Amino acid sequence: xxxxxxxxxxxxxxxxDEDADVSPLESKTVAVLGYGSQGHAxxxxxxxxxxxxxxxxxxxxxxxxxxxxEGLRVETPREAAAEADLVSVLVPDTVQPRVYEExxxxxxxxxxxxxxxxxxxxxxxxxxxxDVNVTMVAPKSPGHLxxxxxxxxxxxxxxxxxxxxxxxxxxxxxxAYAKAIGCTRAGVVETTFREETETDLFGEQAVLCGGxxxxxxxxxxxxxxxxxxxxxxxxxxxxxxxxxxxxxYEGGLGEMxxxxxxxxxxxxxxxxxxxxxxxxRENMEQVLEEVQDGTFAREWITENQAGRPSYxxxxxxxxxxxxxxxxxxxxxxxxxxxxxxQEKEAAxx
Ligand code: NAD
Ligand code: MG
Ligand code: MG
Ligand code: MG
Ligand code: MG
Numbered sequence: 077x078x079x080x081x082x083x084x085x086x087x088x089x090x091x092x093d094e095d096a097d098v099s100p101l102e103s104k105t106v107a108v109l110g111y112g113s114q115g116h117a118x119x120x121x122x123x124x125x126x127x128x129x130x131x132x133x134x135x136x137x138x139x140x141x142x143x144x145x146e147g148l149r150v151e152t153p154r155e156a157a158a159e160a161d162l163v164s165v166l167v168p169d170t171v172q173p174r175v176y177e178e179x180x181x182x183x184x185x186x187x188x189x190x191x192x193x194x195x196x197x198x199x200x201x202x203x204x205x206x207d208v209n210v211t212m213v214a215p216k217s218p219g220h221l222x223x224x225x226x227x228x229x230x231x232x233x234x235x236x237x238x239x240x241x242x243x244x245x246x247x248x249x250x251x252a253y254a255k256a257i258g259c260t261r262a263g264v265v266e267t268t269f270r271e272e273t274e275t276d277l278f279g280e281q282a283v284l285c286g287g288x289x290x291x292x293x294x295x296x297x298x299x300x301x302x303x304x305x306x307x308x309x310x311x312x313x314x315x316x317x318x319x320x321x322x323x324x325y326e327g328g329l330g331e332m333x334x335x336x337x338x339x340x341x342x343x344x345x346x347x348x349x350x351x352x353x354x355x356x357r358e359n360m361e362q363v364l365e366e367v368q369d370g371t372f373a374r375e376w377i378t379e380n381q382a383g384r385p386s387y388x389x390x391x392x393x394x395x396x397x398x399x400x401x402x403x404x405x406x407x408x409x410x411x412x413x414x415x416x417x418q419e420k421e422a423a424x425x
């Protein structure tokens with residue numbers, strides 16, 4: 077961002093490298109539990125920022141050798157937590173309550189328990205004792221980008237929240253961690269566990285994952301049912317979405333409207349609200365209410381306890397939608413996919 081287009085005022089506090097200090101972590105040991113998407117990125121970035129890191133993984137974990145090959149120390153989650161002053165919980169959200177049970181009695185007064193998503197704290201699935209700090213540092217991107225950006229000297233925007241401050245230092249410790257993984261290079265926004273959890277769930281349900289896939293499938297089905305070819309329907313309703321989203325990502329809705337034809341702009345402006353109408357808005361409000369009152373959380377927790385029967389069924393139905401087969405065939409014919417990008421990258425380097 078250039079100076080000119082940096083907004084003078086945010087509705088919330090944003091921290092950059094110059095307002096953050098890693099020294100609150102300098103004499104401390106950080107345990108990173110899990111070595112998946114976020115775990116590997118946090119562990120490696122912290123390590124390269126000079127922080128003492130120990131990775132916590134089960135004896136049977138296939139990630140052990142990967143972490144060790146990068147020069148990281150690996151212990152069991154319980155051993156790592158016992159040794160650490162800050163425990164960063166980066167195992168899957170559904171597994172966290174179980175892992176917390178393994179480590180709770182080795183957490184000492186004044187230690188920090190940290191998360192990258194607020195679900196388990198906000199919905200009471202983990203209830204830490206009063207004498208530990210409870211913080212959140214949540215990069216707003218998948219782990220491989222958190223890692224790649226750090227390696228390139230760039231940052232990944234992130235969120236910082238303090239749920240419980242037992243030492244009076246929780247905020248500074250969280251900010252130090254955010255700096256050490258590279259987030260303050262891009263900007264770290266202050267939030268709360270409640271706000272992060274509820275907006276994250278609402279966003280993925282109503283817009284990003286749920287809303288968009290339903291829109292794509294219904295658009296596709298409408299064209300195919302009217303006799304148009306599945307290939308044309310796929311291009312128009314799924315493939316071109318990337319081009320539109322790229323424009324919105326770069327310059328908001330305005331950049332997208334500016335870049336499409338005036339016909340597309342007029343058609344979109346006059347028809348969009350008829351598709352996603354007042355009824356959709358009421359459903360969004362309902363979905364938000366279920367997030368806020370804990371209905372969704374209870375449903376997902378019960379679903380996991382029962383071995384995920386509905387999840388498996390819905391996943392199966394989604395995987396078998398005709399659009400998936402059409403897409404697989406088309407992506408094999410044309411060279412715009414991920415595979416093609418990787419080949420291009422490999423050829424360039
Ligand atoms: P992941 O599924 O990629 O990785 C989890 C890792 O946990 C596995 O690789 C494994 O090493 C380990 N693991 C699994 N079961 C375990 C067990 N029983 N005991 C010990 N270790 C176990 O998870 P992720 O996507 O990195 O998510 C971690 C946290 O980060 C979650 O709270 C998630 O909400 C949050 N988060 C994820 C993203 C993202 O884009 N992936 C972005 C922001 C925040
Ligand atoms: Mg300790
Ligand atoms: Mg989420
Ligand atoms: Mg078109
Ligand atoms: Mg135009």
